[in-house]
Amino acid sequence: MPELLRIEGLSAGYREARVLFNIELALEEGKSLALLGRNGAGKTTLLDTIVGTTTYHSGAIFLAGRDISRLRPEQRAALGIGWVPQERNIFRSLTVEENLTATARPGPFTLARAFGMFPRLQERRRNLGNQLSGGEQQMLAVARALMLNPKLLLLDEPLEGLAPIIVDELLAAMRRIVTDEGISAIIVEQKARKILPLTDEVVFLERGAIVYHDTSAALLASPETLDAHLSI
Numbered sequence: 126m127p128e129l130l131r132i133e134g135l136s137a138g139y140r141e142a143r144v145l146f147n148i149e150l151a152l153e154e155g156k157s158l159a160l161l162g163r164n165g166a167g168k169t170t171l172l173d174t175i176v177g178t179t180t181y182h183s184g185a186i187f188l189a190g191r192d193i194s195r196l197r198p199e200q201r202a203a204l205g206i207g208w209v210p211q212e213r214n215i216f217r218s219l220t221v222e223e224n225l226t227a228t229a230r231p232g233p234f235t236l237a238r239a240f241g242m243f244p245r246l247q248e249r250r251r252n253l254g255n256q257l258s259g260g261e262q263q264m265l266a267v268a269r270a271l272m273l274n275p276k277l278l279l280l281d282e283p284l285e286g287l288a289p290i291i292v293d294e295l296l297a298a299m300r301r302i303v304t305d306e307g308i309s310a311i312i313v314e315q316k317a318r319k320i321l322p323l324t325d326e327v328v329f330l331e332r333g334a335i336v337y338h339d340t341s342a343a344l345l346a347s348p349e350t351l352d353a354h355l356s357i
């Protein structure tokens with residue numbers, strides 16, 4: 126598979142504060158990566174740096190071979206980076222359907238496909254964003270990002286604060302996204318054991334540096350390694 130994302134010697138943070146140090150990472154097309162680590166390890170900062178909203182210090186980020194390190198966030202989005210931030214940036218005063226179509230870009234992922242993946246959204250298509258439950262808002266945020274037909278989907282703690290039944294629904298949808306739809310994704314998650322079975326690779330960040338990178342299958346086969354990293 127061709128390489129989709131390559132990060133070389135990346136250091137970044139917020140203004141003069143450095144949060145990420147010398148990040149080296151590559152992801153092939155169609156592969157998914159779980160990005161794990163304790164609170165404050167730099168997971169969100171890494172996603173935001175790929176999106177382009179942090180302060181870039183050094184190194185480079187390539188998307189499908191093109192250096193995007195100095196592009197603005199909207200230019201990166203146009204090149205195929207889809208992003209669901211922790212705060213789920215949906216339009217609260219637009220309907221579900223308007224949210225999905227307002228920023229959509231042509232491609233295989235259509236409104237019908239979004240409703241097929243999230244039947245709850247179809248039922249609530251005429252409801253406003255602010256009338257949805259937290260779980261429905263998260264589904265809408267994910268579906269909205271997919272409607273941009275991204276090459277790379279970045280999800281920041283998509284399961285956070287959701288009821289168990291909604292967590293299972295979203296996990297099933299995420300499995301479809303990364304396996305059936307074959308969309309490349311980087312998923313930041315606290316619930317490591319929930320996310321590892323549906324990702325190809327896993328990275329642990331600690332104090333802004335990568336301290337572990339392997340296949341998710343290898344980490345799942347080694348519970349003591351997983352426990353060691355989760356307890357850090």
Ligand SMILES: Nc1ncnc2c1ncn2[C@@H]1O[C@H](COP(=O)(O)OP(=O)(O)OP(=O)(O)O)[C@@H](O)[C@H]1O
Nearest residue numbers: 139142144162163164165166167168169170171330
């Ligand atoms: N806007 C900001 N300005 C300055 N420092 C920030 C900002 N956002 C985060 N940081 C700092 O960057 C470091 C990494 O934070 P980040 O949110 O990336 O971690 P995280 O691994 O995503 O943690 P969490 O699971 O809590 O979201 C922390 O020390 C945090 O205080």
